[in-house]
Amino acid sequence: MKRLVVATTNAGKVREIVAVLDGLDGWSVEPLPSGLPLADETGSTFLANASRKAEFYSRTLGPDPWVVADDSGLVVDALDGRPGVLSSRYAPNDEARNGKLLGELRDIAASDRSARFVCALALARNGRVAWTTERSVEGTIAFQPVGTHGFGYDPVFLLPALGRTMAELPREAKNRISHRGRALETLRARLESGGG
Numbered sequence: 001m002k003r004l005v006v007a008t009t010n011a012g013k014v015r016e017i018v019a020v021l022d023g024l025d026g027w028s029v030e031p032l033p034s035g036l037p038l039a040d041e042t043g044s045t046f047l048a049n050a051s052r053k054a055e056f057y058s059r060t061l062g063p064d065p066w067v068v069a070d071d072s073g074l075v076v077d078a079l080d081g082r083p084g085v086l087s088s089r090y091a092p093n094d095e096a097r098n099g100k101l102l103g104e105l106r107d108i109a110a111s112d113r114s115a116r117f118v119c120a121l122a123l124a125r126n127g128r129v130a131w132t133t134e135r136s137v138e139g140t141i142a143f144q145p146v147g148t149h150g151f152g153y154d155p156v157f158l159l160p161a162l163g164r165t166m167a168e169l170p171r172e173a174k175n176r177i178s179h180r181g182r183a184l185e186t187l188r189a190r191l192e193s194g195g196g
């Protein structure tokens with residue numbers, strides 16, 4: 001069995017990643033051990049930060065396991081791309097982040113509230129990145145939070161084609177269409193074909 005450590009401290013990400021990768025033939029999928037130092041996220045792109053995290057945790061965990069890291073966030077056009085790579089640092093918790101976002105967009109009409117979720121994944125072993133991918137999903141920012149599934153900005157992210165927020169979708173439905181779900185499908189295909 002090859003080992004794959006899911007190198008994220010975000011419980012919402014862990015649930016979505018494990019749902020796609022668990023049971024993958026030949027791979028044992030493991031959470032990040034607790035108590036490790038945190039990777040710094042000083043890159044200016046999602047891909048750079050995913051790579052930094054994957055390299056850092058791979059160095060920390062030693063040469064055996066493969067490590068996958070996720071850097072993701074919400075890009076809002078009316079805010080010139082903010083919160084972007086700083087999505088987790090925009091405010092202290094999910095509720096405060098969503099409240100701040102809705103406040104900043106208070107005077108912005110529905111037609112100008114376009115946004116996307118972006119997810120970069122990086123796979124590393126022995127301290128080196130072997131593979132990366134990035135996927136996104138388009139949406140708009142709602143006027144109030146709706147829904148209880150998911151995490152983070154999901155309650156304020158509207159999927160126009162469905163007329164629902166991401167937080168109204170159960171995990172499996174979110175994974176079928178989301179930035180992370182799409183990125184994970186490409187990772188899954190790579191791991192299934194035998195490779196890190």
Ligand code: ITT
Pocket residue numbers: 007008009010013041070071072073074087088097117150151152153154178180
């Ligand atoms: P790790 O670095 O340990 O993975 P983190 O939460 O700090 O955890 P990021 O720096 O990548 O991860 O921040 C991503 C933030 O973007 C996350 O905290 C959410 O606020 C938001 N986000 C990312 N994916 C999301 C999703 O699928 N749904 C809602 N919000 C999401």
